[in-house]
Amino acid sequence: MSAGASKIVSLADLAGRVPDGSSLALGGSFLHRGPFAFVRELIRQGRRDLEVVKQSPGYDIDLLCRAGALSRAKAGIVAMEGNFGLAPWYRKAIETGQVRLEEHACASLTAGLRAAAFGVPFMPCGGIHGSDLAALNGWKTVEDPYGSGETVYVIPRIAPDFAVIQANEVSEAGDVRVFGTSHWDRIMSRSAKRVLVVAERVASNASFRDQPELTLVPHFLVEAVSIVPNGAWPGSLWPDYEIDYPAVEAYMEDGPGVLDRHLAAGPEAREAAHV
Amino acid sequence: MFEGRATVEAGWSGFSYIVTNLARFVRPDEITFSGVNSALPMLACLLAKQAYPFDFTYINVAGGVDPSPSKVPISSSDPVLAEGSRSIFSNEDFYDLCTRGLMDLCFLGAAQVDGIGRTNVSCIGDWHAPRVRLPGGGGGAVMLPTARRAVTWRTEHSRRTLVETLDFVTAAGGMHGVVTPIAVFVKREGRLALASWHPEASLEEVRDRTGFTFDAKGAGPTPPPTPEERAGLAALDPEGRFAADAKIRLR
Numbered sequence: 001m002s003a004g005a006s007k008i009v010s011l012a013d014l015a016g017r018v019p020d021g022s023s024l025a026l027g028g029s030f031l032h033r034g035p036f037a038f039v040r041e042l043i044r045q046g047r048r049d050l051e052v053v054k055q056s057p058g059y060d061i062d063l064l065c066r067a068g069a070l071s072r073a074k075a076g077i078v079a080m081e082g083n084f085g086l087a088p089w090y091r092k093a094i095e096t097g098q099v100r101l102e103e104h105a106c107a108s109l110t111a112g113l114r115a116a117a118f119g120v121p122f123m124p125c126g127g128i129h130g131s132d133l134a135a136l137n138g139w140k141t142v143e144d145p146y147g148s149g150e151t152v153y154v155i156p157r158i159a160p161d162f163a164v165i166q167a168n169e170v171s172e173a174g175d176v177r178v179f180g181t182s183h184w185d186r187i188m189s190r191s192a193k194r195v196l197v198v199a200e201r202v203a204s205n206a207s208f209r210d211q212p213e214l215t216l217v218p219h220f221l222v223e224a225v226s227i228v229p230n231g232a233w234p235g236s237l238w239p240d241y242e243i244d245y246p247a248v249e250a251y252m253e254d255g256p257g258v259l260d261r262h263l264a265a266g267p268e269a270r271e272a273a274h275v
Numbered sequence: 276m277f278e279g280r281a282t283v284e285a286g287w288s289g290f291s292y293i294v295t296n297l298a299r300f301v302r303p304d305e306i307t308f309s310g311v312n313s314a315l316p317m318l319a320c321l322l323a324k325q326a327y328p329f330d331f332t333y334i335n336v337a338g339g340v341d342p343s344p345s346k347v348p349i350s351s352s353d354p355v356l357a358e359g360s361r362s363i364f365s366n367e368d369f370y371d372l373c374t375r376g377l378m379d380l381c382f383l384g385a386a387q388v389d390g391i392g393r394t395n396v397s398c399i400g401d402w403h404a405p406r407v408r409l410p411g412g413g414g415g416a417v418m419l420p421t422a423r424r425a426v427t428w429r430t431e432h433s434r435r436t437l438v439e440t441l442d443f444v445t446a447a448g449g450m451h452g453v454v455t456p457i458a459v460f461v462k463r464e465g466r467l468a469l470a471s472w473h474p475e476a477s478l479e480e481v482r483d484r485t486g487f488t489f490d491a492k493g494a495g496p497t498p499p500p501t502p503e504e505r506a507g508l509a510a511l512d513p514e515g516r517f518a519a520d521a522k523i524r525l526r
Contacts, residue, residue, distance in 0.1 A: 029336070029366075030311060030352055055366070056311055056352075056413065077396075077413030079312050082350045083520045086410060094408040101408075103397060105416035105446075107370040126374025127417035130393070130447025136402065180354040181338030181365045238354035245349070 004173030004219055011226040011268055014196055015041035018162060023051035023072070025113070025160040025188040028235070030058040030081040031243050033183065035166040035198050037231035037268040043067040044263060053113075053160045055106035055184050059235060059248070062087035066259055070099050074158065076106035082243060084252060103133060110187055112158030117190035122154040129153075163192035165217065166232050168240065169203040174222035175215050177203065180238035182216055189217045197225040200232075200240055230267035287499060289456030289523035290315075291508055292473055293428050295500050296454045297382065298322040300426045303329035305379035308369060308422075309351060310336045310414055315428055315521065316382030317351040318511055325507035338363035347511050349520070370414070374421045381422035383415050383446070387438045388427060390487030392450030392467050394419065395441040402443050412445040420448030428454045430523045434486035456525050457481060459497060463490065471497035475525060 015038055018024065028034035039060045042050070051072035052061045058080050064070040066089035073090075080087050093099040104112075111125035124142070128134055134153060144150045165185050169177040176197050178185065189195050195217060208215060231237075234247035251262045263269060297319035301307050307323075309316040313336075320333045321344075334340050336352045343359030357363060364372075372378055385394035386409050394415055400406035419425050425448070429436045432455035453460040453467060457476040460467040469491040472481050478491055500508075512518055 031350060032337075032352060032354060075411060077311060077411045079410040081312055081352065083314075086408075091408045095405055097404075103402075103411050105412050105418075106366070106414055107374070107417040110367060110370065125417065127419070127421045127448070129420050130444065131412070131416040132397075132402075132444040133412065133416050180357055181363050184366050186365075187367060236354060238357075242355075243350065243353070 006172040007174040007219070007222060007225050008172055008202070009224045009226060011037060011041050011198070011228055012045070014038065014198070014224055014226045015045055017196065017224065018042060018047060020047055021049045022161040023053055025053040025163040025192050026057060026060050027163065027165040027183060027185040027188060028232070029056045029183045030079065031235040031248065033166050033178070033180070033232055033237050034060050034235050035164040035231070036060060036233060036235055037228045037266055038164050038196070038198050039063055040263050040266045041268065043069055053109070053158060055104070055109050058087055059251070062090045065089040065093035065099060072100050072102070074102040074104060074109055076104045076109055080248070080252070082245065082248065084248060088252070088254070102137060105131075105133065108133070108139070108153075108155050109158065110184060111155040113184075113187045113191040115155065115157035116159035117187055120157070122156050124152040125155050126152070158191065160188070160192040161194065163188040163195045165189060165195065165197045166237065167197055167199040167216070168237065169201055170197060170199040170225050171205050171208050171219060172202060173205070174219035174225050175208045176217035176222060177208070177214050178216045186216055189221060195222045197222055198228050198231045199225060200229060200237060202227060228268050233267050287474065288518060289430070289525050290518040290521045291500065292456055292497070293430065293454050293523065294318045294322060294508060295504050296459050296497065297426060297428055298326065298504070300380060300424070300452050301327065301331055302380070303331060306332045306334060306372070306377065307380040308334050308378060309382050311352045312384055312410065312413070313351040313382055314349070314517060317356070318347070318508070318517060319382070321347065321511055322504065322507045325510060326501070326503040334364055334369055336366065336369075338365045340364050347517070370417060373418050376421065376423070378418070378422040379424065381414070381418050381425045383418055383425050383427055384413070385415075385427045385429065387436055387441050388429065388450060388453055388467075389438055389441050390466055390489060392453070392462055393441060393444050393447045394427065394450065395443045396445045397443045399442055415446030419446040419450070424451035426450060426452040426454070430456065430521060432457050432484050434484065438486040456523050457484070460489065466490065468492070469494040471495055473497060473525065474499065
């Protein structure tokens with residue numbers, strides 16, 4: 001029985017699949033298990049006009065704003081978190097109009113992704129009543145056609161061009177395993193048109209067959225995978241490593257050369273340079 | 276500053292006041308949730324587990340269900356908050372739990388709160404041309420109207436945080452409770468009413484520094500922390516790192 005052809009490619013190849021103007025659902029939450037080496041590689045390759053789709057982006061969206069690679073965002077809550085507060089370059093990009101925001105509640109963004117995943121044009125979402133977000137986004141309500149008298153908001157379909165998932169382990173064929181919470185990665189992987197994965201390491205096919213219930217995304221949904229140890233740096237990847245707080249602190253400095261130094265300090269860059 | 280001297284004598288810092296009073300909203304046998312960007316509610320939930328002699332279910336944004344974290348993380352969404360958990364109850368799960376009406380108590384952040392407990396977490400100034408772009412609502416617009424009770428906190432008690440008119444209504448539905456360094460509000464008949472004030476503050480001071488009008492019937496000084504609450508918080512923050520990071524002053 002074949003386990004499928006290898007989908008493992010270099011990080012440069014993986015990021016090279018994303019054209020300018022793409023929308024990207026990025027896995028993880030704030031500083032935790034985000035595809036951060038991938039985001040840095042997009043910046044190294046000079047990508048422009050990107051859109052981030054993520055319930056709780058932070059470092060990733062801030063970095064893309066800082067590099068001038070982002071033009072649009074659909075997000076629920078944006079912050080560096082930890083004790084770093086707001087995401088400063090994101091904030092500046094919104095305040096100056098460089099980036100256009102579609103502000104969501106985390107669950108309304110999930111509803112839009114669910115619509116795409118379920119193959120329907122819109123999805124009901126609980127709550128929202130009384131929020132200015134509804135008028136801002138032109139969200140409409142429907143009355144329960146079955147007569148309960150309830151009125152619910154419906155969120156239009158959100159189908160990102162790519163979902164990019166940061167994983168603990170993959171098989172060579174692209175089965176994806178994540179430890180700890182999956183955040184919103186599952187629905188991202190079912191709603192996006194293409195799924196790319198960055199993983200800490202390869203695990204054996206046998207290990208996936210032994211415990212298939214640990215597989216978050218099956219290989220047939222995955223287009224390509226890169227293996228990048230410490231790829232979620234400076235964020236955490238449970239249980240392998242924690243947030244590198246000094247590195248985030250260094251990133252937060254505003255000054256000439258800080259961004260370049262930060263990009264050069266990424267484990268994927270150090271690996272390529274054989275540092 | 277006033278706080279440095281007086282609170283050492285009185286023994287109740289703004290930091291401890293907020294965490295302790297958030298913990299006091301936790302009730303037996305309920306499901307209580309703490310989220311992202313929420314170090315103080317995270318501490319409050321962990322404190323309630325230590326200080327109160329009753330069971331409740333603590334779920335958090337890291338997927339943890341009554342976890343036993345090996346340390347208290349700086350980030351309130353740190354995966355260590357799922358350590359020792361017997362299941363991972365992930366983001367979609369706890370939102371769905373809330374919208375179907377089973378979330379008893381939910382801690383949600385706010386930049387501005389109005390007199391009926393609606394919140395703004397989106398912007399200062401016009402949404403389309405903000406003076407300050409804030410983090411955004413996160414859970415608010417969906418959880419505030421659907422949780423049985425939601426509670427928020429502000430580390431600054433002022434007329435720019437407790438306002439008559441929000442710059443933007445990110446979430447409606449109404450907070451059940453609001454805790455600041457000098458006051459605890461609880462909703463009564465659809466409006467936030469003052470429940471108690473910090474023993475070093477006064478009703479006049481709370482009125483002076485609050486942008487919305489409120490009822491204060493029955494309010495008095497907040498009961499001081501119990502020995503269990505004091506010991507619990509000291510155990511969670513033995514070096515005062517969270518207290519220092521939070522930078523909370525009474526005035």
